[in-house]
Amino acid sequence: MSPFEHEHVPLRSAAALPGDLDEAAHRCLVAGFDGVTSVPDTLKELIDRGLGGVILFTRNIRDARQVRHLTDELRAIRPDLVVAIDNEGGGIGHLVSAGAPEVPGSYALGVADDPNLTARCADALAGHLARLGITASYAPVADLQHRPDNPIVRTRSFGAGPERAARHLRAWITATEARGIASCAKHFPGHGGTATDSHHGLAVDPRPYDELRVDVEPFRAAVAAGVPMLMSAHVVFPALDPNRPATLSRRILGDLLRHDLGFDGVLVSDALEMKAIADAYGEAAGARIALAAGADQVIVAVPDLDVTLACRDAVLDALRTGVLAPERVEEAAGRVRRLAERYATPPGEVADWDAGAGLTAARRAVRGRGVPPAVRGAHVVDLFPPPHPALNWGGEDLLTEVRAVDPTATGTAVTGECADPDALVEGIVGHCGAAPLVVATCDAGLHPWQRRLRDALLGRRPDAVRVDTGLPEGGALCSYGRGRVNLRAVAEALAGI
DSSP states (O other): OOTTSOOOOOOOOOOOOOHHHHHHHHHTEEEOOOOSSSOOHHHHHHHHTTOOEEEEOGGGOSOHHHHHHHHHHHHHHOTTOEEEEOOOBTTBOSOGGGTOOOOOOHHHHHHHTOHHHHHHHHHHHHHHHHHHTOOEEOOOBOOOOOOTTOSSSGGGSSOSOHHHHHHHHHHHHHHHHHTTOBOEEEEETOSTTOSSOTTTSOEEOOOOHHHHHHHHHHHHHHHHTTOSEEEEOOEEBTTTBSSSOGGGOHIIIIIIIIIISOOOSEEEEEETTSHHHHTTTOHHHHHHHHHHHTOSEEEEOSSOHHHHHHHHHHHHHHHHHTSSOHHHHHHHHHHHHHHHHHHSSOOSSOOOOOTTHHHHHHHHHOEESSOOSOOOSOEEEEEOOOOOTTTOOOOOOHHHHHHHHOTTOEEEEEOSOOSOHHHHHHHHHHHHTTSOEEEEESSGGGOHHHHHHHHHHHHHOTTOEEEESSSOSSOSEEOSSOSHHHHHHHHHHHHTO
């Protein structure tokens, strides 16, 4: 069967599995859900049967008090439930409305290249999670950012160099562990050499094995640092396994991860509803194949619990029919139980963290050339894409941060291709008049509409100051990320502070 075909396994009304095996199968699932103040009945039933974990998203977050009430309610159903969230920092995160610490993304931390500062930022994020009752963080990203056309890793990575990434991963993992929070290095064996976002399609990294070995090294460092979880990539690596993405590959999860790297922690899949898995296999078959290949938990992040139930039923049916070995599920469940023993219970007392570490790191990361000593009273044009639907962010914009340090500034924010770009450019130039013009883009190489608007504005105002808020693309200033502190640091540089 082609790996691009759906695999359908009929569900049978066979006899119930032994209770311990049923519980073990449920341990291997992590579920998303809808709700901010109550737990759906279906989720309660899954937790009662042994569900290994839940993953929270922006849809579950209102404020800090509400989040703590929700996590307490979840643990009241079963105390050893692991409550997790994606919490990378920078522009990636779901806890803005719950007062998340403001830290830059990983790339800016790599540019600043101070592991102690990275540790202070990771400590702030982990301390905040502990107060909210969230005890597992699907971070940090261990991918290396190789390709300029990579659409998904970019400033989420610590950089392109394996040694730099390794030292910052060690700092992050150690600081998170000290707070009693489980960290998770992702996406094994690396998503940085692809030109496809696996949320939207099957990603392929065509590089030969000798080149792929470089990408494995940060994960090797994470394992050596004691990281309790790794997350697999929905990426096909023909040099490692030509037939299946890493999440579904025995060769990659078994031979490379378990035997070569010696990892014996919890291997969790990236979300099964991502199109790289859902379109090629279907979520239910993906769950069964991933567990058979060596994953210990599979994430079903969509709030529709019927999808989670379908994945659960596929696993139970595979156990009943012998397609999935009970020993494999029991091994996986054992790892999840050990994780829960260490991380399911939030710390009782949570010490304060360094609230200024993030801005300090963001300031150190700003790089620039040819910027006037101070650009005051400027008109700021901020071009940036809408938020990624899975990763989310707080909606930060550069103009707000510029106005915080220079109230005389004005500006325009553009988050997508407009119907009449010529009229937009004319209006901006006319409004700006003789005032300084700042043109900021975010990964314009991936978004042609940004390039067109930027070039049209520079054609009319060649004296404009350019800013890059993603990876550098020849601008005068680069923030290496769009977290609020990244943008504040750039704003201060523009204002000459």
